[in-house]
Amino acid sequence: MGRKLLLEHINVPGINTLDVYRQNGGYRAVEKALKNLTPDEVVEEVKKSGLRGRGGAGFPTGMKWSFLAKPEGVARYMVCNADESEPGTFKDRYLMTHIPHALIEGMIISSFALGASTSYIYVRGEMMPQIRILERAIAEAKNAGFLGKNILGTGYDLELYVQPGGGAYICGEETALLESLEGKRGNPRIKPPFPAIAGLYGCPTVVNNVESIAAVVPIINDGGEEYAKIGIGRSTGTKLISASGNLVRPGVYEIELGLPVEEFIYSDEWCGGIANGKRLKATVAGGSSVPVLPANLTLKLANGEPRLMSYESLSEGGFATGTMLGSGGFIAFDEDQCIVRNTWNFSRFYHHESCGQCSPCREGTGWMEKVLHRLEYGHGKMSDIDLLVNVAKNIEGNTICPLGDAAAWPVASAIRHFRDEFEWHVNEPAKALKTNYGLANYAEPIAKAEVTTGN
Amino acid sequence: MLKVEEPQPVHFSPALIEKFGEIVKRYPEGKHKSALLPILHETQAELGWLSSEAMDKVAAYLDIQDIEVYEVASFYSMYFLKPQAKFVMEVCRTGPCCLVGAEKIMDHLENKLGVKEGEVTADGLFSWRGVECLAACGYAPVLQIGPDYTFYENLTEQKVDDLINDLRNK
């Protein structure tokens, strides 16, 4: 059994209320931070913990905090990114639903560390029930003196508000989120300046994911060094993994980073294997944006060693044979799933969610969707496959924000690893409409280090 | 572009205006435009959709230009710029949900309700549409119904039938 830091008390009845949360050690970290530590010491603990951003990019949280500009007389803002919309990811919803005070406690400590006196939790609009849960929890915390003026008599003031989004994946990008929070269209900003210098209302701002903020609580309780002992290498601590797709037990799991992927999929402690007795064909390990991998490369590195659930191990081999931990949205595909269809589905998603501000993404996502649709529905041409690779390449790296990359990678990786399945769709269009390509050799042991030319 | 034949006057209830006042307080002096998204949600919850007159009224309340509201309302997928059925059933149609049968659920809705995606049933009660990832992939297939966005998880055809019956009797 791995250690649980965020979900330790998740099954305690009433843990969503302040009283039960406190009975289980809740708000100890707030007391410790506000009464015994300086803001800089809190930042230092987070730095020591090695915590990396849990929203997808994996940037060290403590370092992000230390970049915050602190000009005299200018307000600073702490903003929580709860715009969870990456396909395959639903951990933040789970956390906010069941243990909202973990997020609020983390917000108080983070805001204190950064010197913010007003903070916002930007929750995607569709999560209206979670918005109500958080609002209720904030009211409870305020009544108990953890929010508002002169918190716990320490002289620190903090107001915390929940802001609903309006339905736009792009607002998970931090500068788009800030635009949206300012009441505008969610168009990502051109960086620099980064939010740490000019964020919300032009003021220095830190934007962190729900899970990153919640993780600050155990870091303060146990100390950054203790936290850093969990996990493997630079992948410290625990991570919430959202497991979905064709698994026996999909759901949210808290793992210690470094767990072997094979164990995560097949062990009864975790996902319990592939549903309906089928075999694993492919996975998307970190949310829809990261490269898809065939079963063999999911479970093993190119050199045959087991692949682990960690930032480093999942990205081992680069994009030729690896993927990314991303937001921890782990999607499993069984042998009956069609990679072409899923790639089309994902590209429809990115087409729908592109903000339309910069041209390669605005035009390219729609183009890819149309070509993939044609391939899936039996009207594809062999040249379409290389066309897709090229269009993806023309989008990747040439856009204001990472949505362009996120749209390009699933397409490029699907063709990289499943090219024969795409070709089969062109060669056997009638068959491809009725049946699926099946498992093929995607689960067979890797004979030798697979070397491809990238995209 | 929308051609407004006859302006349709809209009325905001005192309770709604009061909510606006509460929302605006969350932001620093002069940054009240931040209230736009939550205010549009509240307005839509009361009126069912956002007419251009309703948006103009919101613009006047926030002292911003009308076009700023149109720009925002049309950007986000949750705001309805046309009248809707009483219950808009929004089914997640993105990858992970489709791996476990979201497409079948949508087909079933189409058959059961007898209307295509985006169309409204004759009694004005129901419509359905596919929406992008609702961040509930582990409980797929899922659908949500506004304005409180109640979630219905691990859907089966039977569950959908029961839900429709329940809503009909509401």
Added chain:
Amino acid sequence: MSDKVKVTIDGITVEVAPGTSILNAARQIGGDIVPPAMCYYSKLEGSGGKCRTCIVKVSKGSEKDPRPMPKLVASCRTTVMDGMEVQNITSPEVIEARSGVVEMLLINHPLDCPVCDQAGECDLQNLGYEHGLQKTRYEFERRTFDRIDIGDKIQLHMNRCILCYRCVFTADQITNKRVHGILNRGDHSEISTYILAAVDNDFSGNVIDVCPVGALTDKTFRFRNRVWFTKPIDAHRDCPTCSGKVTLWYKGDDVLRVTARKDIYGEVEEFICNTCRFDKKKTSDWVIEHPTHISDASVIASNHYETLKPLPVIQNNPQLQQANKVELEKTAKF
């Protein structure tokens, strides 16, 4: 000079004020190494960064931190650092990526240049000519919108729009009220007023001049002539609203249209008012200065200020001479 920073673009070094963008540093050098810009407009604050045609490679970040930048950057929104080295036309990677961007800009563009008033002075046309493919790889229906009039003098032809946002910035920054904006999202985005509304204020006509394509055109000039058959003349008048400095576009003795004066990057020098633009179309309204300088490279420069030299095929063929009679006479007359 210590308050200047040194930047090298395609091997040419220039010293510029700190805070200058790569694009503007390149414009200080001038010539072929200046990246093309479809959305950036130096007179409009906040513009740029969107079209991605001005992307360049930063092969050395600065003297202090010589690491190259990992991705190509938008030169219009990237600030130079001391010692920075930039590659534009000397980088095959940039040229290839730019061609990719141009292709993206064109896949949903109607390519209706033969009936577009902007043809001949269209930035997209020029860009396509320099970087585009001869054939499109896009085999789907292009998105279409209805043509609409925004006010009685301006027509919006959304099919041609590349969503540069310049007209939105213009309305925000030089007019007192903005009634048009960007509606919807992604490739459904459109410039619109949403409800039927006229863009109507003293400076609204400037959206025509800032539009890099034929999406916003002057209804008083619509289908009147091809720009390369008209002759631009700089002129001014004493205008109470604006500077009154304009370019008149003549066809014979008639002023067909009035625009602001534009610099070599196609940007207006000074914004002009609607009275000057739409209502003063007589030579007697103006003090004529001199013929407008037009770049040799522009199609507008052809057959201007000199006798049209008919092609040999026309010279040798009386029938063709007859067919071109009016044009030949008019050109000779000017």
